[in-house]
Amino acid sequence: xxxxxxxxxxxxxxxxxxxxxxxxxxxxxxxxxxxxxxxxxxxxxxxxxxxxxxxxxxxxxxxxxxxxxxxxxxxxxxxxxxx
Numbered sequence: 130x131x132x133x134x135x136x137x138x139x140x141x142x143x144x145x146x147x148x149x150x151x152x153x154x155x156x157x158x159x160x161x162x163x164x165x166x167x168x169x170x171x172x173x174x175x176x177x178x179x180x181x182x183x184x185x186x187x188x189x190x191x192x193x194x195x196x197x198x199x200x201x202x203x204x205x206x207x208x209x210x211x212x
Contacts, residue, residue, distance in 0.1 A: 137162070 139147070144158075151161035204210075 147161060147165075148158050151158045154161060156164075
């Protein structure tokens with residue numbers, strides 16, 4: 130596995146909390162941050178793949194045709210948007 134270095138600047142409060150959590154987990158701060166970044170990358174990539182799959186062949190034009198069928202009536206009381 131190749132490794133790359135990256136100078137990371139964190140707010141002191143975030144670094145302190147991460148260092149505390151790393152100590153509680155019994156790992157180095159570097160190892161804890163690497164695992165946290167890997168977890169976030171996995172979550173974002175999984176969500177992106179899920180949403181792409183879920184969208185299928187949907188297009189903006191398809192959404193527009195759906196929205197065009199919505200009746201032009203005032204909102205139900207309590208559902209108004211604040212201006």
